Amino acid sequence: MNDWAIATYGLTKRFEGHIAVNEIDLKIKSGEVYGLIGPNGAGKTTLIRMLAAAEEPTKGEIYINGDRLLRDDSNPLQKKRLGYLPDDFPLYDDLTVWDYLEYFARLYNLNPSVRRRRLQEVLELVQLENKRKSIISTLSRGMKQRLSLARTIIHEPILLLLDEPVSGLDPLARQQFRQIIKILQEAGMTILISSHVLSDLAELCTSVGIMELGFLVESASLSELYQRLSRQQIILGTLGKMEILQQALRQNAFVETWEMMPERDRLKVNFTGEKQDCADLLRSLILADIPLTEFHCIQEDLETIFLKLGHQQAS
Amino acid sequence: MKQNIQVFQRSSSLWEKFLDLNPQLFREIQGRLKTRNVVISAAISVITQFMITICCLGELPQSDPKQLLGIQYGRYAMGSGYNPAYTKDMLGEWVINWQLLWLDLFMALSMVSIFTLLIVGTYMLIADTVKEESRGTLNFIRLTPQSADSIFLGKILGVPILLYVAILLLLPLHTISGLGAHIPLTLIMGFDGVIVASCAFCYSLALLWSLMNLGLSGFKPWLASGLVGSVLLLLTVTVFNNSNLISNGTWDWLFLFNPTLVLAYLIDATYLSLDKIDFLSVENLKELLFYGQALWTKASFGIGFILFNFSVWTYWCWSVLRRRFHNPDRTLFSKTQSYWITAWFVVIGLGFTLQNNKSYSATDNFIFLQMCLCMLGLALIAALSPHRQTLYDWARYRHQTHENGNILWKELVFGENSPSVIAVAINMAIAVIYIAPSIFLILEPKDRYILWGFVLSGFSILLYALVAQLVLTLKTRKRAIWSAISVINLIIIPPLCLGFADVIPKKEPLLWLFSFLPTVATEYATLSTVMLAILGQVVAASLIGLQMTRKLKQAGRSETKMLFDRNQAISS
Numbered sequence: 001m002n003d004w005a006i007a008t009y010g011l012t013k014r015f016e017g018h019i020a021v022n023e024i025d026l027k028i029k030s031g032e033v034y035g036l037i038g039p040n041g042a043g044k045t046t047l048i049r050m051l052a053a054a055e056e057p058t059k060g061e062i063y064i065n066g067d068r069l070l071r072d073d074s075n076p077l078q079k080k081r082l083g084y085l086p087d088d089f090p091l092y093d094d095l096t097v098w099d100y101l102e103y104f105a106r107l108y109n110l111n112p113s114v115r116r117r118r119l120q121e122v123l124e125l126v127q128l129e130n131k132r133k134s135i136i137s138t139l140s141r142g143m144k145q146r147l148s149l150a151r152t153i154i155h156e157p158i159l160l161l162l163d164e165p166v167s168g169l170d171p172l173a174r175q176q177f178r179q180i181i182k183i184l185q186e187a188g189m190t191i192l193i194s195s196h197v198l199s200d201l202a203e204l205c206t207s208v209g210i211m212e213l214g215f216l217v218e219s220a221s222l223s224e225l226y227q228r229l230s231r232q233q234i235i236l237g238t239l240g241k242m243e244i245l246q247q248a249l250r251q252n253a254f255v256e257t258w259e260m261m262p263e264r265d266r267l268k269v270n271f272t273g274e275k276q277d278c279a280d281l282l283r284s285l286i287l288a289d290i291p292l293t294e295f296h297c298i299q300e301d302l303e304t305i306f307l308k309l310g311h312q313q314a315s
Numbered sequence: 316m317k318q319n320i321q322v323f324q325r326s327s328s329l330w331e332k333f334l335d336l337n338p339q340l341f342r343e344i345q346g347r348l349k350t351r352n353v354v355i356s357a358a359i360s361v362i363t364q365f366m367i368t369i370c371c372l373g374e375l376p377q378s379d380p381k382q383l384l385g386i387q388y389g390r391y392a393m394g395s396g397y398n399p400a401y402t403k404d405m406l407g408e409w410v411i412n413w414q415l416l417w418l419d420l421f422m423a424l425s426m427v428s429i430f431t432l433l434i435v436g437t438y439m440l441i442a443d444t445v446k447e448e449s450r451g452t453l454n455f456i457r458l459t460p461q462s463a464d465s466i467f468l469g470k471i472l473g474v475p476i477l478l479y480v481a482i483l484l485l486l487p488l489h490t491i492s493g494l495g496a497h498i499p500l501t502l503i504m505g506f507d508g509v510i511v512a513s514c515a516f517c518y519s520l521a522l523l524w525s526l527m528n529l530g531l532s533g534f535k536p537w538l539a540s541g542l543v544g545s546v547l548l549l550l551t552v553t554v555f556n557n558s559n560l561i562s563n564g565t566w567d568w569l570f571l572f573n574p575t576l577v578l579a580y581l582i583d584a585t586y587l588s589l590d591k592i593d594f595l596s597v598e599n600l601k602e603l604l605f606y607g608q609a610l611w612t613k614a615s616f617g618i619g620f621i622l623f624n625f626s627v628w629t630y631w632c633w634s635v636l637r638r639r640f641h642n643p644d645r646t647l648f649s650k651t652q653s654y655w656i657t658a659w660f661v662v663i664g665l666g667f668t669l670q671n672n673k674s675y676s677a678t679d680n681f682i683f684l685q686m687c688l689c690m691l692g693l694a695l696i697a698a699l700s701p702h703r704q705t706l707y708d709w710a711r712y713r714h715q716t717h718e719n720g721n722i723l724w725k726e727l728v729f730g731e732n733s734p735s736v737i738a739v740a741i742n743m744a745i746a747v748i749y750i751a752p753s754i755f756l757i758l759e760p761k762d763r764y765i766l767w768g769f770v771l772s773g774f775s776i777l778l779y780a781l782v783a784q785l786v787l788t789l790k791t792r793k794r795a796i797w798s799a800i801s802v803i804n805l806i807i808i809p810p811l812c813l814g815f816a817d818v819i820p821k822k823e824p825l826l827w828l829f830s831f832l833p834t835v836a837t838e839y840a841t842l843s844t845v846m847l848a849i850l851g852q853v854v855a856a857s858l859i860g861l862q863m864t865r866k867l868k869q870a871g872r873s874e875t876k877m878l879f880d881r882n883q884a885i886s887s
Contacts, residue, residue, distance in 0.1 A: 010715075056642060056644060077460070079459060091452070103341065108459055108460060
């Protein structure tokens with residue numbers, strides 16, 4: 001049990017007759033970045049709130065690094081291990097950035113000697129050094145979100161729970177946020193992150209869980225998920241006639257189907273073979289004197305996998 | 316210069332260390348103790364002191380060397396009566412009762428401090444906590460390793476910090492005027508201690524009120540501070556205009572919640588005539604008994620017991636606060652807590668009931684105690700009854716989630732989230748069992764009908780608890796309000812209907828035995844009528860209990876069983 005950063009057993013939460021989270025057995029290894037995806041109302045936020053001890057489970061147990069998580073003041077050490085960033089991020093508008101972070105550093109019992117250094121570190125990390133004396137109400141949404149993240153990590157937690165941290169951010173702010181997450185991952189934090197922006201998760205996560213109607217319908221490492229559910233595709237471009245290329249493709253056993261791409265001289269091929277088979281196909285096409293301009297192996301992305309699994313509820 | 320810097324650094328580091336002890340206090344001080352705010356509070360404090368002093372000095376005689384003004388009357392003249400004439404001594408100087416002037420100043424400053432601290436402080440604390448709760452920032456504080464004690468202590472010390480600054484500035488004049496009135500310093504400090512204890516109690520209660528999910532967020536601070544102000548004003552006015560306030564009734568207990576009561580000892584220490592002060596006399600206070608013992612005869616004992624009273628109820632507020640802070644969805648009290656609170660309430664309440672051996676007075680006291688018990692019962696119903704979701708979760712998962720989930724009686728008596736009815740019944744039983752022997756020992760046989768009043772009230776409360784719990788399981792949106800309306804209707808409508816129908820307790824006691832205060836009829840009821848009423852209540856309680864059990868059993872079925880039952884119903 002101690003190997004898991006998070007382990008839940010039969011975790012359930014009911015609200016007025018409907019089950020928001022249903023018998024979830026979630027296990028996340030230390031150091032992982034675990035992406036939680038699913039349509040709205042799938043139970044992601046409720047699950048994260050229970051993991052952060054912000055919500056009482058109806059049933060089930062939660063273990064953080066092997067210790068039972070309880071919702072009282074019997075576990076101050078466990079609370080120091082957790083950092084939770086909710087999707088809404090209430091702040092004290094009357095405080096300055098520095099005072100706000102200092103207040104939370106004190107709440108997490110950071111020594112005075114460590115406190116100042118840590119405050120500077122997190123401000124640097126979230127790129128708010130120049131805003132340290134600004135009143136919070138004057139910050140932009142992106143800055144407020146970064147400040148909330150700074151508050152979440154001020155006490156150097158070993159487990160971060162981020163609920164839709166990039167929602168409502170512009171592309172630049174999202175990129176900045178992604179970079180921060182990567183740095184935190186390199187620092188060894190275990191991160192559970194829920195988001196609707198699947199391309200971000202594909203870039204950040206090592207494992208992914210898919211939730212639907214309160215159930216955890218899929219939980220696997222990203223590589224396993226790709227291996228299992230993502231088809232390999234090859235983009236082919238030619239200067240010659242398409243018919244000749246298509247004829248050559250028909251002769252290869254690993255080519256399933258293909259489709260014409262919007263540009264008339266390109267094809268997207270669904271390929272079932274391994275890397276060696278891919279190389280053999282390329283060799284055969286060259287030997288067939290087909291004037292190739294492009295031969296590019298790609299995999300179906302996370303969004304396609306998600307949709308392919310039938311999780312097509314509007315998000 | 317260097318030395319100055321070192322001293323500053325040392326004091327700053329001491330200040331830092333002090334603030335490190337309580338981060339919440341640090342945040343409150345940081346947010347509020349701004350120069351501008353401090354200057355404003357200091358100015359208000361100084362102006363108030365100035366105004367009070369001027370008012371007192373205004374009573375002094377005017378300088379009149381040519382004796383144009385004639386005889387001058389005033390409060391501080393040496394003589395009997397409230398406004399005697401000023402006289403001059405052999406040197407032609409006015410003879411002035413300076414001690415009384417100092418006492419008036421002391422009393423005025425005390426009143427201002429008590430009213431400001433309790434009313435404004437309560438408002439500030441509730442407004443701040445309600446704001447934090449509605450904004451969601453309190454949730455973040457809950458997730459930190461800080462204990463509820465540390466957070467609430469920080470709030471109590473920090474939120475009204477500007478108020479404390481203003482009161483601290485009153486303190487020198489307050490102490491000087493007390494000493495000027497010849498009040499011993501120890502008594503002044505004792506009085507200050509009582510003010511601190513009353514603030515601790517009132518502020519703990521205020522925090523508890525602000526953490527209740529009543530859906531009154533914006534109105535909460537006004538309602539609470541208004542209530543505190545009204546009660547305090549009422550109690551203070553009675554203390555001021557009534558030198559024979561203590562009437563050896565149970566209600567005397569209420570006066571112990573008024574810190575101004577202690578002023579009686581302080582005034583007594585001045586040896587000034589009471590006809591000028593018009594305040595509760597110590598002689599009267601000495602008549603206050605607890606289980607027949609006069610504990611308020613000496614100032615030290617009196618102040619000690621008032622402090623004890625505040626401490627006990629502050630402790631219980633605090634223990635409920637701890638529970639509520641970490642899990643705001645839980646019921647206000649745990650069942651075990653409720654037993655202890657009832658026990659304390661009854662032990663102290665009965666102590667003040669047993670003050671008088673005169674039978675008619677003792678009977679009145681018991682009837683008042685019974686009313687208090689009914690109020691406690693209603694409060695317990697509100698504090699112990701879980702809502703629909705919690706109750707359904709308990710019914711569905713208690714076998715899996717609770718340690719004693721399979722032992723139903725343990726769950727109902729001690730368990731978290733289980734229905735409140737049995738716990739309310741136990742609380743009522745604790746009260747009645749403790750009170751019953753004293754009814755037999757103190758009251759004459761003809762007055763022992765009071766006991767049936769307690770028993771019937773207990774059953775009524777049990778019925779109300781069942782109805783409240785049943786309404787709380789309904790699928791409506793405002794269940795808590797409907798539940799409260801149902802119970803209020805059960806209390807008000809029967810006596811109203813009986814009154815309109817001209818059914819008087821003396822002629823038709825049976826119907827009145829089902830009302831909120833059955834004691835009005837027990838006097839005229841025979842034993843068989845009382846037994847019939849108890850039987851009726853038991854039958855009603857059983858019927859509602861059965862209905863609730865059926866609902867909970869339904870709620871406790873698993874989804875599979877529900878599907879199975881539905882399929883069976885369709886196929887049959």
